[in-house]
Amino acid sequence: MxxxxxxxxxxxxxxxxxxxxxxxxxxxxxxxxxxxxxxxxxxxxxxxxxxxxxxxxxxxxxxxxxxxxEEANKNEIHIAIAPTKNMDRIEWFAEKVTELGITEISLFFGKNSERKQIKTERIEKIIISAMKQSQRKYLPKLNVFSSLEEFFKLHKSGAIAHCFEGEKISLKSSFKTQNYPILIGPEGDFTQEEVNLALKNGFNPISLGENRLRTETAGLYACTLAKSIIES
Amino acid sequence: MxxxxxxxxxxxxxxxxxxxxxxxxxxxxxxxxxxxxxxxxxxxxxxxxxxxxxxxxxxxxxxxxxxxxEEANKNEIHIAIAPTKNMDRIEWFAEKVTELGITEISLFFGKNSERKQIKTERIEKIIISAMKQSQRKYLPKLNVFSSLEEFFKLHKSGAIAHCFEGEKISLKSSFKTQNYPILIGPEGDFTQEEVNLALKNGFNPISLGENRLRTETAGLYACTLAKSIIES
The missing domain is CATH 2.40.240.20 (Hypothetical PUA domain-like; domain 1)
Structure with missing residues (x-):
């Protein structure tokens, strides 16, 4: 039908x-x-x-x-990601994570973001289409934050995947199924100040493995990791 | 440099x-x-x-x-996937799994594949570019099989992710870090005959979760699951 x-x-x-x-x-x-x-x-x-x-x-x-x-799944997967310079890349990110079962996508602009603004209409359409394709009954929430400072006003726990040296833990050891956004930086990574701000706000520094991943691949990988933790 | x-x-x-x-x-x-x-x-x-x-x-x-x-990583991730009708989708699959550390990609044509042939030059270029981008030192192997019968002449163990009813296990419980290709079907899924052939050849039927995933998303998800099993 x-x-x-x-x-x-x-x-x-x-x-x-x-x-x-x-x-x-x-x-x-x-x-x-x-x-x-x-x-x-x-x-x-x-x-x-x-x-x-x-x-x-x-x-x-x-x-x-x-x-x-249909009752909502109580497990949340929330990826907060800096939109890529090339819109195609963030658009397929939105499509794939919707299929995979993400519950919330937050877009934010970091200090090193080359892209400084975004029109969300096309991304909203892609999310709706992917929701229908994958027969999901709940539309993932889409937010836009003008800066990380704005984001941290709302979120006081989660994880940050950054490329600086320093102690990091695995997502598996720290993941929570609610109120646990995972922050993925822009193409030029977070600044040290942004990382410090995240740590000060209670975010855990995590590693996404040894390979150097593009922004959208890192976001997708974090989403699949969260999904596999929830389903295991 | x-x-x-x-x-x-x-x-x-x-x-x-x-x-x-x-x-x-x-x-x-x-x-x-x-x-x-x-x-x-x-x-x-x-x-x-x-x-x-x-x-x-x-x-x-x-x-x-x-x-x-640099010694090669002994852990293998091998996804065998039917190329999608739309080339863009299989191309980004190749890019993303290369970034994520796949070691072998096999393309095969299933009974239900709408696409019946493929030019691999562009995919090879994309794999090389993603290898450089992610600073990997080893080029993933790319194979093409004209049918699953041909594939099973070389491979006698692995997993198959199909959409038919029946008992399935998790990838985690069955994954091996060598000689364990994961088969992902075309847009119209495998045929029952192809599934039976896989089971006869020692392949484990696996589930990739409850969401209905597109071919290329299923392939990508299987790759990230394998990566997270290896790294945990």
């Missing part, structure tokens, strides 16, 4: 209108007609069975027949 | 000529001159210190001053 993502639908909804884009997709591309059933979800755990009651390609109307709810 | 990859250089080499492309890069782009030192490696563990003795942008000549050798 075809699956549609409608963020504004709630457990009380009786009828819902698809967006213009989704209406076109349903009625033009998929050629769905009055009486056809479709599945809907809102990225917050609610799942719906609906029936098309108006098959207009600009405002397709759905009657809700059934509602179910 | 600038690093150049020259596959044909050996521990006995006294002088070596850079390829036309590398000569241009060294003498035009980097503007290196006679007397400048460069580092060279062959992807087989040999490292060299060299000095430019002719700075011609088409045939730059290097005199070898010093040779060292």
């Amino acid at each position: 075809h699956l549609f993502y409608i963020p504004e639908i709630t457990s009380n909804s009786k009828e819902v209108k698809l967006s213009e884009e989704e209406s076109k997709h349903a009625c033009r591309v998929l050629r769905l007609k009055i009486g056809n059933e479709i599945a809907l979800f809102n990225g917050k755990g609610d799942l719906f069975l609906g029936e098309i009651i108006e098959d207009h390609p600009k405002h397709c109307l759905i009657s809700i027949k059934k509602h179910t709810f | 600038h690093l150049f990859y020259i596959p044909e250089i050996t521990s006995n080499s006294k002088e070596v000529k850079l390829s036309e492309e590398e000569s241009k890069h060294a003498c035009r782009v980097l503007r290196l001159k006679i007397g400048n030192e460069i580092a060279l490696f062959n992807g087989k563990g040999d490292l060299f210190l060299g000095e430019i003795i002719e700075d011609h942008p088409k045939h730059c000549l290097i005199s070898i001053k010093k040779h060292t050798f």
Whole structure:
């Protein structure tokens, strides 16, 4: 059955209108007609069975027949990463970690970030598409922080993967399944001041192994490590 | 110091000529001159210190001053994966797993593969570039198999990640650090016959978690799992 993502639908909804884009997709591309059933979800755990009651390609109307709810996984994976200079790289990062089950992505701008701003619309679209592709019922949260200082106002524990010398521990030995963001620096790494700030805020310095990884690869690897810790 | 990859250089080499492309890069782009030192490696563990003795942008000549050798890591990570329909996806797979430390990539064509042939030149270039980027001293091996039958003529143990029902074990409980290729199917998954063939050849059926992963994400995840098992 075809699956549609409608963020504004709630457990009380009786009828819902698809967006213009989704209406076109349903009625033009998929050629769905009055009486056809479709599945809907809102990225917050609610799942719906609906029936098309108006098959207009600009405002397709759905009657809700059934509602179910899937509890959220209590284990969180939160990667805080500096967007790469090349947008492609951070976009595929967002796609892959969404498939793998990340719950929160925070983008921040470090002192050494070459990229100083970001439009999140495309990344949001990629996350939604990857959520549908991988049949996840919850939309990962996406945040943007203008600096690490802003980030630390909200987060007082987690891990930081930096490239400076010094004692580091493994993610496995320190990972917590809640409130444990993992910080991944920009292409030019964190500055020593940023690392100190992280340590002062209670972040554990971690090592991601011996290979030198690109920013987005480091973020992805940290996410898969967290996933394997949770699932083991 | 600038690093150049020259596959044909050996521990006995006294002088070596850079390829036309590398000569241009060294003498035009980097503007290196006679007397400048460069580092060279062959992807087989040999490292060299060299000095430019002719700075011609088409045939730059290097005199070898010093040779060292780095032992190969004895732990193998071998992913056997069906190339994706979209070449971009298998190319970034090759880039990322090279950064992460894969030792062997086998490409095979399954019964359900939409892609029935592949040109490996671009993938080889991407692997070389990722090897340099991540400062690895060994070039991962790249193989192509026309079918799984061909693959099983060479490999009699390993793991297969398929989407059929049935008992599966974790990679962690079965992984071996040598001769243990992990098979990842095409977009349409393996056929039941291919799964049976794998089981008959001694391959363990494994699960990669609950999320539905794209081919290239599954391959990448299997690689990071293997890496984390080796490093823990």
